[in-house]
Amino acid sequence: MKAPLYDAVKAHNKKNMVSMHMPAHKGVAEPLAALSEMQTLDVTEIPDTGSLFDGEGATAQAEVFASELFGTAATFMSAGGCTLCIQAMLRAVAPHGGKVVCGRVVHRSAINAMALLGIEPVWILPDDSAGEAFSGRITPQAVCDALTANPDACAVYITSPDYFGVMSDIKGIAEVAKQHGVPLIVDNAHGAHLKFLKEDMSPTSLGAAMSADSAHKTLPVMTGGAWLQVCDSRFVPDIRQAMALFGSTSPSYPIMISLDLARAFLCENGREQIEVLVGRVNKIKDLCAEMGLAVAQGICDPARIAFDTSMLGFSDGEFGELLRLNGVEPEYAGQGKVILIPSVMNTQEDFDVLSRAIEKICNEKREPAQSVLVRAALPQKVISxxxxxxxxxxxxxxxxxxxxxxxxxxxxxxxxxxxxxxxxxxxxxxxxxxxxxxxxxxxxxx
Ligand SMILES: Cc1ncc(COP(=O)(O)O)c(C=O)c1O
The missing domain is CATH 3.90.100.10 (Orn/Lys/Arg decarboxylase, C-terminal domain)
Known part of the structure; x- marks a missing residue:
């Protein structure tokens, strides 16, 4: 029997690379061990399991437990990734289209959803506060200016943290949005773990009405598992219908079960585990600084590792290739940048392999070069x-x-x-x- 995808994954797994990429469950150990019985857990809407989009039974109970953990008015599970949560958030704030003030650091899922919903984005370019080599932040002042110039805008949409881990001032932006009487919704795809930091940095704790959290990116959840966090209770009654509008009528139970297992795991010792992770990441960041690798400045996700390799003369994907040769599979390597997504499932040995690899690679002499991100200007809009x-x-x-x-x-x-x-x-x-x-x-x- 030919199964090329299965064979490719098996062959990759045999290489035993340290995974510094999504998904954060890293394919190992608790809390996902139960999923090795995958097919027995792949069920459907029956009275014992309940239905996701009808909000019934054990499925709805799993959401109630998640809401208690995250301190939200309601939390909804998605087996269609953060993409489905973003679609539902936008539908909830702009059911009949209209203007949404939107940071230009934005994922294509939001742009596609805006097009489908007839939303007109009012763009705000990021500043350069994260440093020359990184995309920057959307400031409260820029949001205030955009809302003042567009009093008919019905919401503010911000992506924070971005892929590099750079975070905007969500608290400040939430206050500005509140003053203008519109909800702030946040693409928190890369920040599902922020709730469990020593200082809670999750968007809904900082004043956002809703956030879309791609749990599989940073927490031990299967690919496609995400939570939609709703704090503004005005949106609770219609959100499930908004999710059903875009989602498959056959959401995957293994994905939803993995969300439930991750929630249980986080309830037990999420904070301790994330603290250990942040301690390990800090050591890698210190090593990067020592080796001359530039990291983003200002407030960033403490669990994300992103650095610019071009200052040491490494071109495009070269640093990534060298990481692979040293047993580490990065999340992204190209354009003179490397992004690593470690998680609580990475062991101390994984971090030892990573730090030895970085040290070894950086000790190879190169001609330094300057990497400057070409900052995009806003092109002229012709049609919607x-x-x-x-x-x-x-x-x-x-x-x-x-x-x-x-x-x-x-x-x-x-x-x-x-x-x-x-x-x-x-x-x-x-x-x-x-x-x-x-x-x-x-x-x-x-
Ligand atoms: C910033 C951002 N938002 C949204 C998404 C979509 O998330 P998902 O793949 O869980 O649908 C991604 C995926 O990479 C992302 O990087």
Whole structure:
């Protein structure tokens, strides 16, 4: 029997690499051991299990326990990743479309959802407070200016932390949103663990109305498992319906069970485990500083490791290749940046392998170079994202796209600041950025 995907995963697993990437369960040990009986747990909506989108039975009970742990008005499980939570949040705040003030550090799932819902994003560019090599933060002042200029906006949408772990001032932004009478919703895909830090940094604890938490990225949860955290109780009654609008009618029970198991694990000793993780990550960050690897400045996720390798002369994915040769599989390596996603499932031995690898690689002499992130400006908007995404389109070479209107999102990740959005005019600036990211063809409106 041929099963190429299964075979590839088995072959990769045989290499015994240290996993410094998603999913955070790392394929090992408790609390997921029960899932080795995968098929026996792959059930459906029966009276004993309850139905996710009907909010019944054991499924609903698992959500109530999660809500108690996270201190929310309600917590909803998603087996469709954070993407489904983002779709539901946007549907809840803008059921009839309209303007949403939105940080330009944004994942494509939000842009697609905005197009489907007829939402008009009002963009705010990030500042440069995280340093030259990293995408920056959305400031409360910038949100205030955008809301003042757009009094008809119905919500604020912020991504924090970003892929690098850079965090915006959610408390300050929540206060500004409150003063303007609109809800703040946060793409907290990379921050499901923030609740369990010594100082709770989760968006809903800092004043956000809702957050979308991609649990599988940073907590021991199967890929696709996420929570939608709702603190503003006005949104509770309609959220389940909003999730059902976008979600499959067959949500995966193994994924939901993994959310429930992770919740139980976090209830027991989440804080202690995250504290140990942060201690280990701090040591790696100290080593990075000692070795001359630049890390993002200002408030960042204490459990994320992201650094710029170009200062030491390592080009593009070179540092990643060297990490692999030394037994570490990174989450991302390219554009002179490395992103590692360790979790509570990584052992001290894993961190020892990682620190030996970083030390060894950095001791190899290179010619230093300067890495500066090309900061995107806002291209001119011609039509709405909805019109552009749903239009007839054609693929053209990037060099020939000047003056055309983009029909898709181009968001190299990192920096995760889209170069051009659907509906925006492509200029020379955008062309050179796309080429520098190795993008050679682009879909444009016909
Ligand atoms: C910032 C951000 N938001 C949302 C998502 C979507 O999350 P998921 O893959 O869980 O649907 C991602 C995925 O990488 C992300 O990086």
């Amino acid at each position: 994202p909805r019109e552009a995404l749903l239009s007839q389109s054609e693929s053209v070479p990037v060099e020939k796209s000047v003056g055309r209107v983009a029909a898709e999102v181009f968001c190299p990740c990192p920096p995760a600041i889209p170069v051009v959005m659907p509906g925006e005019k492509i200029g020379k600036n955008e062309v050179s950025q796309l080429l520098s990211y190795g993008i050679f063809n682009i879909k444009v409106v016909k």
